[in-house]
Structures are given as structure tokens and as C-alpha cells.
Amino acid sequence: xxxxxxxxxxxxxxxxxxxxxxxxxxxxxxxxxxxxxxxxxxxxxxxxxxxxxxxxxxxxxxxxxxxxxxxxxxxxxxxxxxxxxxxxxxxxxxxxxxxxxxxxxxxxxxxxxxxxxxxxxxxxxxxxxxxxxxxxxxxxxxxxxxxxxxxxxxxxxxxxxxxxxxxxxxxxxxxxxxxxxxxxxxxxxxxxxxxxxxxxxxx
Numbered sequence: 001x002x003x004x005x006x007x008x009x010x011x012x013x014x015x016x017x018x019x020x021x022x023x024x025x026x027x028x029x030x031x032x033x034x035x036x037x038x039x040x041x042x043x044x045x046x047x048x049x050x051x052x053x054x055x056x057x058x059x060x061x062x063x064x065x066x067x068x069x070x071x072x073x074x075x076x077x078x079x080x081x082x083x084x085x086x087x088x089x090x091x092x093x094x095x096x097x098x099x100x101x102x103x104x105x106x107x108x109x110x111x112x113x114x115x116x117x118x119x120x121x122x123x124x125x126x127x128x129x130x131x132x133x134x135x136x137x138x139x140x141x142x143x144x145x146x147x148x149x150x151x152x153x154x155x156x157x158x159x160x161x162x163x164x165x166x167x168x169x170x171x172x173x174x175x176x177x178x179x180x181x182x183x184x185x186x187x188x189x190x191x192x193x194x195x196x197x198x199x200x201x202x203x
Contacts, residue, residue: 050076103169116134116178127189
């Protein structure tokens with residue numbers, strides 16, 4: 001910081017270089033811990049994604065009847081595809097602060113999952129269609145807001161001040177939109193009472 005080499009607030013090498021100033025041994029320990037953490041996180045996410053694609057998406061949602069061997073094969077293919085996408089995104093966002101990217105990831109995850117989980121637990125009128133609409137709206141709105149944010153506008157070679165949205169965190173808008181979509185779709189998709197039940201309720 002004193003030599004003006006890096007900006008400690010947004011550089012990914014701040015912690016390793018700070019450890020290096022105390023000695024090579026501490027630098028090696030910090031670097032190995034960071035490397036092991038990255039490997040553990042990435043491998044867990046790839047396994048979870050491949051399982052979700054093979055079991056939840058292809059088997060349950062799309063109704064593709066597959067054997068156990070077919071599910072394993074589909075999971076392996078999904079793992080390769082997800083890993084390739086992750087590598088490509090890593091190349092695109094090279095140089096960006098890791099903690100900032102993690103904040104984006106949490107914002108997208110919260111927009112897609114938080115309203116569905118909360119309303120399913122605490123609102124009796126929540127329906128499956130409402131949850132699906134909430135996830136879709138939260139996911140698309142958060143990703144859309146990220147793509148038109150000032151930080152992404154710089155990546156397009158344009159001025160940040162010209163970005164349509166002048167803030168970088170999408171959760172402020174995408175989470176309320178996700179809640180709203182769940183409530184509206186759930187109310188519209190309520191099952192109607194039978195005629196006899198309606199007359200009994202009026203009586």
C-alpha cells in the first residue's frame with residue numbers, strides 16, 4: 001500500500017502479500033489454504049450442479065426415464081459442461097475482486113431461492129406455480145441487472161455513467177420482484193372450491 005503497488009480494498013493478492021511480508025513460510029501456508037479452499041468449493045459446486053441436472057432437471061422435471069448408469073453418465077457430462085462454463089467466466093472476469101463476485105453470486109442465489117423458501121414455510125397459499133415464477137423472475141431479474149450495471153458497462157468498453165442502472169447490487173430490486181411474482185402467481189393459481197363446499201361456506 002505504501003509503495004502504491006496495489007489497492008488493498010479491491011485486490012485479490014492483498015492477504016497473500018501481507019503474509020509474505022511476515023515470511024515465506026506464512027505465505028506458503030496462506031497460499032495452500034486458499035488453494036485448498038478453492039478446490040473444495042469448486043468441486044462441491046460441480047458435483048451439486050451435475051446431480052441437480054441429472055436427477056432434478058432431466059429425471060423429475062423433464063420426465064426422462066433413465067437408468068442409474070444413464071444418470072451417472074448425464075451427471076458426468078453436466079459436470080464437464082458446468083466446469084467449462086465456469087472456466088470461461090473465470091477468464092472473462094479475470095482481474096475483478098473475488099469478494100465482489102461472491103457478492104454477486106449471493107445476490108443471484110438470494111433472488112432465486114430466498115422468497116420461495118420463506119413463503120413456502122410461512123405462507124399457506126404458496127403454490128408450485130408461484131414458486132416456479134418466483135425462481136424464474138428472481139434469477140432473470142438479478143442477472144439482467146448485473147448485465148446492465150456500471151461494472152459490467154466498463155467490461156463492454158463503455159462509460160460507467162452511461163449504464164442504465166447506476167448500482168452494482170441487484171438484490172435491492174430482484175428480491176422484491178421475486179416476492180411479488182410468487183404472491184401474484186400463487187393467488188392466481190389457487191384451487192377453486194367445489195360447488196358444494198362453496199355453498200356450505202356461504203351457509
